[in-house]
Amino acid sequence: MAFQEIELNMGPQHPSTHGVLRLKLTVDNEVVRAVEPVLGYLHRGMEKLWESLTYPQIVPLTDRLDYLAAVSNNLGYVLAVEKLMGLEVPKRARYIRVILAELQRLASHLAWVGFMANDIGAMTVLLYSFEDREDILDVFETYCGGRLTVHGIRIGGVPFDMDAGVAGMIRRVLDGLPKRIADIENLLDDNRIWLHRTRGVGVISAADAMDYGLTGPPLRATGVPWDIRKEIPYSSYEDFSFDVPVLAGGDVYDRYLVRMREMRQSAQIIRQALDGLPEGEFQAKVPRILKIPPGEVFHTIEAPKGELGFYVRSNGTDKPERVKMKSPSFINLQCLERMCKGNLFSDVVGILGSLDIVLGEIDK
């Protein structure tokens, strides 16, 4: 019997589509011929909804976009609004934002490495990385009460000052982190099965990656040193010295390595920010009813998943006329077919995992 091409539905209920994503796969035996992501299962109409909310009311809703990196979404939106207002944020607030955003990057990458390893069958990594992520969530909880949907950044600054208690907690997390990352690396880095499952799998060239608009760690794994924290610094990132890990392979393994190295850099940034935390206000003066004169602005930040942009247009009222979000997961998911074609069916989950997508951000 000749095995003809069959169409295989992966999701929306499937253990490893990272949410309610549906992939229409065309499989020839086990070789993938085509992948078509079908989106919209988690669509909540966010962007339209925001048009009926005031500027500050939108912030907590951005938590629900990339729910593994809530602070980064807050930061992206808030920075766009502040840019539109022309608001100068106190330096202390900017540093606290950096600390929170980098903690969030750590949490997001830790969750990612767990999910990704679990997809490839190494389930213990998931539990290890979630233990570390838990500590970071505890920091958020102590700081502002939220864990997953943090709402840790407000227009004009941050909701609370960074006191010694929270700072000490963060330092304790950072002290424990290198050993825990090393534990994960011991399990995976030189593991033959892991190497076989990741090396040379889901390769994308730098040129293709740029054409697709791939951003974040997947782009840096193709050899393009593009990190907005370095290129267009925001929120005082220019004050900190850190490296941007870049690798040239463009495969799943390099994406894994880039993220693992980024975690160490994030820890370094947080330490610098804690050490150099300037005195002063943590919140700028913002009118209670925030009306922004007509104008439009686009601002991007380097979120854990990639380049997160917010376009905000105001019309002089207290509500935005239009908010459009450029979500990194959505853009990165486009490359899936390019990466999967010709690979084996088993690799689709690994490649999908290596892109680090969150459906809350894709479907908005």
Add this chain to the structure above:
Amino acid sequence: MTGRTLLFELLIPVLKIVAVILYPMVMVIIMIWMERRVVAFIQGRLGPNRVGFQGLLQPVADAMKLFFKEDIVPRQADAFLFNLSPVLVMASSLLAFCFLPLGESFMIGSYTLDLRVATSPVALLLVLGLSSIGVFGIIFGGWASNSKYPLMGALRSVVQILSYEIPIGLTALTVVFFSRSMDLVAIVNNQRDAKVWFGFLLPVSFVVFWISGIAETNRAPFDLPEAESELVAGYHTEYSGMKFAFFYIAEYAHMVLVSSLVVILFFGGWLPPFPNVKALAFLGRVPGFLWYLAKIMFFLYLYIWIRGTLPRYRFDALIRLVWKWLIPLAVLNFVIVALGWYLL
């Protein structure tokens, strides 16, 4: 018929048959519990510890739950084959236990109590053969479900099990060279007489047999047929309730079977360790059955340890491993052992 013959001719065989069903079941329960707890400890969790002592009754509770679940046969499935396949899978692994001795036969008065249900001079062959009948159950189940994930899972499974049976057979044969018998009790007795376990005489055979054994039971890192992240639950995706439990129990029973075989073929079955060391002679006073169980438990623990540590192989690597490495290695090993036996 006197009461005495009734006892020995009827009652004891019946008891043995009950035991041969209960023994794997109890082992499966312990194994499921052990797996959950050990994996939990590896991962820094506690695992189930509420039902019974340290959660020991958790598998029983789970089985009860599955027992009371609705029995679903998907509308598009072929009902006959669909229902047959869990039975086949279960029966094949239980049948194989009939030939597994639990220890040496001993005398009660003038009656010789054989600690196995069926005696056969080719027990090894029968155990290997019976355990692979389960493949039919898997392919029937995958095919009859009439759904894509089970079908792909079943195809993978069959290719995998059939491929890995070759090195298993080839390495088991090297043991037969030394024991000159396929009777499992005779194989153990041979190791006692030789004062060395075959695992130390034939390390390559043991390693190849063990790796293939893991692959044949579809366990991590070779658990592709039911690779959760890819194929949902593989060939038993469409099964629910007790039929699913049958597949689940059969898989664990199969693991117990493979571990028992490894212990019997390579690690002296119920023989105590260090028979040559005088100072450790007291080890021989521990009942052989306990040694046997302890050794089986060790290999079951290895299964769990591996699962807690390694990622999953990809299918092409899995097949490459067996056809390019394990089978040539097993053949080479076979030839060397045969030559060695012939020349010595």
